[in-house]
Amino acid sequence: MLSLNNVSLTYSNGNTAVQALAGVNLKIEKGKSYAVIGPSGCGKTSLIFLMAGLLMPTQGEVCLYEQQVVKPHRETALILQEYGLLPWKTVWENAALGLKLRKVPDQEIADILGRVFAELEITECIDRYPNQLSGGQKQRVALARALSLQPKILLMDEPLSALDALTRENLQEEILRLIKKHKITCVLVTHSIEEAVYLGQEIIILSARPGRINAIVANPAQGIEGYRHNMSFHEKCTEVRDLLEVHSQSGIRLQEQ
Amino acid sequence: MASDYKNNKFIILTIAILILFLGWEIIALLLQNPALPCPIPAIAAFFQVFPQGLWKHFLVSTYRVLTSLFLGLALAVPLGLYIGRNSKLDKWLSPQLYLIYPIPKIALLPVIFAIFKIGDLSKIILIVIIIFFQILITTRDAAKKIPANSILSVLSLGATPRDIYSHVIIPGCLPEIFTATRISLGTAISVLFFAESFATVEGLGYFIFETWSRVNYPEMFAGIIAISLQGFLLFLLVDLFQRLVCPWLYT
Numbered sequence A: 001m002l003s004l005n006n007v008s009l010t011y012s013n014g015n016t017a018v019q020a021l022a023g024v025n026l027k028i029e030k031g032k033s034y035a036v037i038g039p040s041g042c043g044k045t046s047l048i049f050l051m052a053g054l055l056m057p058t059q060g061e062v063c064l065y066e067q068q069v070v071k072p073h074r075e076t077a078l079i080l081q082e083y084g085l086l087p088w089k090t091v092w093e094n095a096a097l098g099l100k101l102r103k104v105p106d107q108e109i110a111d112i113l114g115r116v117f118a119e120l121e122i123t124e125c126i127d128r129y130p131n132q133l134s135g136g137q138k139q140r141v142a143l144a145r146a147l148s149l150q151p152k153i154l155l156m157d158e159p160l161s162a163l164d165a166l167t168r169e170n171l172q173e174e175i176l177r178l179i180k181k182h183k184i185t186c187v188l189v190t191h192s193i194e195e196a197v198y199l200g201q202e203i204i205i206l207s208a209r210p211g212r213i214n215a216i217v218a219n220p221a222q223g224i225e226g227y228r229h230n231m232s233f234h235e236k237c238t239e240v241r242d243l244l245e246v247h248s249q250s251g252i253r254l255q256e257q
Numbered sequence B: 001m002a003s004d005y006k007n008n009k010f011i012i013l014t015i016a017i018l019i020l021f022l023g024w025e026i027i028a029l030l031l032q033n034p035a036l037p038c039p040i041p042a043i044a045a046f047f048q049v050f051p052q053g054l055w056k057h058f059l060v061s062t063y064r065v066l067t068s069l070f071l072g073l074a075l076a077v078p079l080g081l082y083i084g085r086n087s088k089l090d091k092w093l094s095p096q097l098y099l100i101y102p103i104p105k106i107a108l109l110p111v112i113f114a115i116f117k118i119g120d121l122s123k124i125i126l127i128v129i130i131i132f133f134q135i136l137i138t139t140r141d142a143a144k145k146i147p148a149n150s151i152l153s154v155l156s157l158g159a160t161p162r163d164i165y166s167h168v169i170i171p172g173c174l175p176e177i178f179t180a181t182r183i184s185l186g187t188a189i190s191v192l193f194f195a196e197s198f199a200t201v202e203g204l205g206y207f208i209f210e211t212w213s214r215v216n217y218p219e220m221f222a223g224i225i226a227i228s229l230q231g232f233l234l235f236l237l238v239d240l241f242q243r244l245v246c247p248w249l250y251t
């Protein structure tokens, strides 16, 4: 449904130019989940922004349903690094913002959010401000805001990297459950190999900057019951780690979690 | 817990007031100068003088301060927000602001009085010119500092540039705008005091200078208490307003 055709991106500020991505070709298929992993600064966030329509490639094109993406699309939702919640809005107002901007009537917003909040178990946080939430709760609110828009594609940029190990595993389960239940196509950026293997049906390995696709690892066992404790999970992690190390140029090491 | 905190604040405020009056008492006793009366007779004099006509000067000055503050904010805030979010415009304007900002604009007083005559208008214009730049620069810098993440997350929800202003930039700058308002309030009262010291027969500045010239120290000091009270009450008003408009800062 989403495809990147020979996409390159160069940031230019005045007289300095930084090439973030080079010649990326990628097809995101409906209903699948993808994990993107690569060294820090290799262009993962840039890639997600391109898919979200927040950035335009300097070369090539990003297409959704065969149409070039030139601005954020109604069927895509994005969860940013650091959650992207607004400190001056309550949890409810933050989560309602997407629907409000789409001029959905208040009653309908209340119905949708009531359901989503119950599903994510954050109903008791409704009146709080983001600074009164734990990291895990913030992430749930960000998820609620994204899900309230009933997206077909969910893009996530390192959604869990600021969380402690236990909360992170919890939320990984939650994300897995939600994308299955709502049949959402999902692209998730992470710098954790385990997270990539746990959540990605396909694991996209990027090179150091400028980011290119070094390998796409199929991960057919993803999503099976208790995958995390399965031997094949650890084998897949080793496979991905080896690929990352082989390709990481000039000793640039993958950020450890 | 919340009420504990409120009680604490109340106690701290009471202690602060006591210290203020005690310090005043001690200094007045040490100096033994009729221009600085002790707190109790001074306050007694204030309550005597205020209903007799000081209240009129109080109202006139308060009107001038509030009008100037309102105009200053109405002009500087939108411009500051716009310049802060428009780097090309900022590049053009910031050298000019840099040049104008340090000029002590109060020196323009004779010019402004010559152009706008000596009524309310000239005083208000003088204050507006002075606080305009303070508010403009604070607002511009606040708008520049809005995290890109906040803007991008709202853009990804399908926001228009107008939505970005109303949901992100304006609320994000409000705390700094309130800080600028407090600073400008202090500036406005001081400038007005000076501007009222001549060529007018109304206002607290006039009242204080006039009683001083008659060496009527108790009345003069009542005027000083009135102008202090004015500053305090207007400060409270700004605080109250901020509590209403920025509830997230008080959690």
Ligand SMILES: Nc1ncnc2c1ncn2[C@@H]1O[C@H](COP(=O)(O)OP(=O)(O)O)[C@@H](O)[C@H]1O
Pocket: A011, A012, A013, A018, A019, A020, A039, A040, A041, A042, A043, A044, A045, A046, A047, A209
């Ligand atoms: N707005 C920008 N202007 C200039 N350079 C940028 C900008 N955003 C990112 N970059 C650079 O592009 C490269 C890729 O950035 P990013 O996509 O954020 O990487 P990642 O998310 O993989 O850490 C980095 O070297 C970064 O410094």
Ligand SMILES: [Mg+2]
Pocket: A044, A045, A081, A157
């Ligand atoms: Mg990143």
